[in-house]
Amino acid sequence: AEAIKSAVEKISTVRDACITSEDNDPNGKLGKQGTYYIKVAFRDTRSTRDDTVYDEALDDSRKAKDTCEIGNDAGGSVEVFRNTKDANNRKKELDALAGGFFDSGTSKIINTTVIRTSSELKASEQQDLEQKLVDALTK
Numbered sequence: 001a002e003a004i005k006s007a008v009e010k011i012s013t014v015r016d017a018c019i020t021s022e023d024n025d026p027n028g029k030l031g032k033q034g035t036y037y038i039k040v041a042f043r044d045t046r047s048t049r050d051d052t053v054y055d056e057a058l059d060d061s062r063k064a065k066d067t068c069e070i071g072n073d074a075g076g077s078v079e080v081f082r083n084t085k086d087a088n089n090r091k092k093e094l095d096a097l098a099g100g101f102f103d104s105g106t107s108k109i110i111n112t113t114v115i116r117t118s119s120e121l122k123a124s125e126q127q128d129l130e131q132k133l134v135d136a137l138t139k
Contacts, residue, residue, distance in 0.1 A: 001019045001038045002019070004078050004137065005018070005019055005040045008042055008137075010136055011129070011132045011133070011136055013044050013045045013046055013129065014043070014044060014045075014075065015042070015043045015044075016042060016074070017041070017042035017067070018041055018066050018067050018068040019038075019039075019040055019068070020039035020041055020068045020071075020077075024065065024066060024068040025039065025071075026069060026071040034086050034089065035081070035086065036079035036081050036090070037080060038078075039068075039078070039080070040077060041068045041070070041071050041072060041075075041076070041077040042067060042074065042076055043070075044074070044076060044117075044118065044129060046075075046121055046122075046125045047118055047120045047121055049075075049118065049120045051063050051064045052064065053069055053070060072104050072116050072117075073118050073119070073120055074120075075117070075129070076116050076118055076129055077115075077116045078114075078115050079114045080112060080113050082112065084109075084111065086112075087112045087113065087114050090107075090114050091107055091108075091109050094107040095107070104119055105119040105126060106126045108134070110137060113137065115130060117129045117130050117133075
């Protein structure tokens with residue numbers, strides 16, 4: 001997780017990269033069977049996403065504790081799976097949401113890793129960030 005975080009932080013538009021834990025994973029999936037066991041979320045300076053999140057316990061919005069709590073919407077994320085089958089299933093799940101209310105942006109698979117960019121970014125910014133993530137994680 002630290003190596004991924006360090007690689008992502010080298011991208012000039014990335015700020016506030018953090019390693020997601022069970023306590024701040026907005027999807028509540030970290031470490032569960034068939035899901036990612038490492039997730040690094042980050043803010044991209046081009047994202048217009050603010051720092052508020054909905055808190056079910058409060059039944060109201062509040063300021064996020066960190067970028068991980070906002071998740072992919074802040075700019076993007078890198079999710080690592082135990083095998084290619086699980087990574088492919090996640091990609092299919094994300095693709096099914098594309099264009100709808102729960103659209104979470106673009107996603108691309110590299111081996112057992114799914115790299116994601118926020119739907120808050122323009123299409124050209126998503127493409128730019130996706131390529132930079134591929135370069136940062138494969139070199």
